[in-house]
Amino acid sequence: MENVSSGRPGFVVWLTGLPCSGKSTISNWLLPAIRGTGRNVEILDGDIVRTNLTKGLSFDKEDRDTNVRRVGFVANLLARNGTAVVCAVVSPYRDIRDELRNTVTNFVEVFVDTPAEVCAQRDVKGMWAQAKAGQIKNFTGYDDPYEPPTAPHVHIKTMEESVDQSGQKILDFLKEKGWL
């Protein structure tokens, strides 16, 4: 494949939020929108990451941190070589996200803000139900904490905005920075 991102800096759009908050929906919206500007894009989403990067890791604090750091490491490798990257990772802990903000090339923290009760109603993969039934332990938003960003670069409120509006806010931020 030819590299078509010539001359433009890479960046990492990091979508953080509760399970079922809408991270994947937004990343799927961003993919063609960013490609449409003539750039390569890589999406590092839950399934890709679990299969290829973090298999075997548990959901305790230490392994979660390893997971998030590892995705950040790979995203940074790509971004510093000029690739546009979108990561959709729950990433519940503020300290690790702040670490990435400080170390990853052109890192954009996007808070996908959806109330827990709405996420639990959507429950696209039935995981909230399993958490409530006690079949999954340490489920973020149920019996494991989610620490919301205090100053995200972009704040998405999925209850008040359409997906188009949310996606456009991210594109606008990237354009403002001169990265798109």
Place this chain on the structure above:
Amino acid sequence: MENVSSGRPGFVVWLTGLPCSGKSTISNWLLPAIRGTGRNVEILDGDIVRTNLTKGLSFDKEDRDTNVRRVGFVANLLARNGTAVVCAVVSPYRDIRDELRNTVTNFVEVFVDTPAEVCAQRDVKGMWAQAKAGQIKNFTGYDDPYEPPTAPHVHIKTMEESVDQSGQKILDFLKEKGWL
């Protein structure tokens, strides 16, 4: 950082060979040589990989395979976005290397061919000695197999060539392919 690899395809130089065979020496030679052609290069070497990608994996067959596949996955992400990548990984099993040959973008299998007894004499990190003392189990070349490539793209014989000669053979291959 600006992407300076505009228009030229990415590739993965995959150095396979016994511990202490000379993989890192060659990758350190390649780094400035490839950069000198005006390109970004990423090196995925033992320490970087263990710290950031494969922490917690053991040295049994299954974990080794996971390790090698994971490095290949990341190298492919970079290469398909136009980055030059050099990987220095023992990668002892032929089937997994063949898998990478068939799936990774512009994959160059380089066999760093050094006899086991010479590697054991060099023993830069004292690991061969530890293996012989029984302090490390499943050490490739000692009590774990190394399956040499049957048809590597580049065959480096470190006993017969200088580092300059070995490195140049790899550069020549890349130029012939039109990737450098």
